[in-house]
Amino acid sequence: MPAPKNLKVLTPQNYMGVMFSIPAGLGVRCDFCHNMEDRASDEKPQKVTARKMMAMVKNINDTQFNGEQKVSCYTCHHGEQKPAAPPAPAGRGPGGPPAGGPPPAAPAR
Numbered sequence: 001m002p003a004p005k006n007l008k009v010l011t012p013q014n015y016m017g018v019m020f021s022i023p024a025g026l027g028v029r030c031d032f033c034h035n036m037e038d039r040a041s042d043e044k045p046q047k048v049t050a051r052k053m054m055a056m057v058k059n060i061n062d063t064q065f066n067g068e069q070k071v072s073c074y075t076c077h078h079g080e081q082k083p084a085a086p087p088a089p090a091g092r093g094p095g096g097p098p099a100g101g102p103p104p105a106a107p108a109r
């Protein structure tokens with residue numbers, strides 16, 4: 001493996017561990033972000049987004065968890081390309097009353 005040429009967040013020591021955690025973290029393969037002929041290239045927007053995510057994760061771990069690797073891609077992504085949206089509040093959303101309608105009735109006991 002040649003030395004990495006275009007690391008802006010990760011280090012030559014840790015970057016491969018991060019790369020190999022991404023398929024499980026996001027459910028995507030290497031070519032989701034990389035031009036497989038030139039992995040140093042930033043031509044894919046997914047790679048540019050991922051770099052920002054890596055900086056965010058590093059920042060959270062450094063500032064909130066004493067530099068320990070507590071938060072990872074999986075923490076939010078749970079194996080999905082895009083993290084799930086929050087569920088609709090109880091009684092709202094599909095099948096519930098229209099937004100702005102009366103509050104949902106108390107559950108029957």
Ligand code: HEC
Pocket residue numbers: 003004005006007008009010011015019020022023026028029030031032033034039040046047048050051054
């Ligand atoms: C979700 C996007 C994403 C996926 C998927 C991904 N990578 Fe990366 N990869 C990146 C980012 C972002 C960088 C640059 C990190 C930085 O700037 O510190 C990088 C850097 C690299 C580099 C260093 C390239 C250089 O010369 O600078 C290699 C090699 C690499 N990845 C291999 C892999 C392999 C192998 C896989 C699959 C197991 C993989 N990557 C999956 C986003 C990804």
Ligand code: HEC
Pocket residue numbers: 022025026046047049050053054057071072073074075076077081082083
């Ligand atoms: C704090 C929660 C959080 C963490 C941690 C996180 N992400 Fe994300 N990520 C998101 C959200 C939310 C979106 C969707 C943004 C949108 O819908 O536009 C996203 C979107 C992305 C996308 C774009 C997907 C697409 O289809 O366009 C990539 C790539 C990505 N994240 C990579 C990563 C990687 C790699 C890591 C770990 C280094 C990571 N994320 C960690 C919250 C997170």
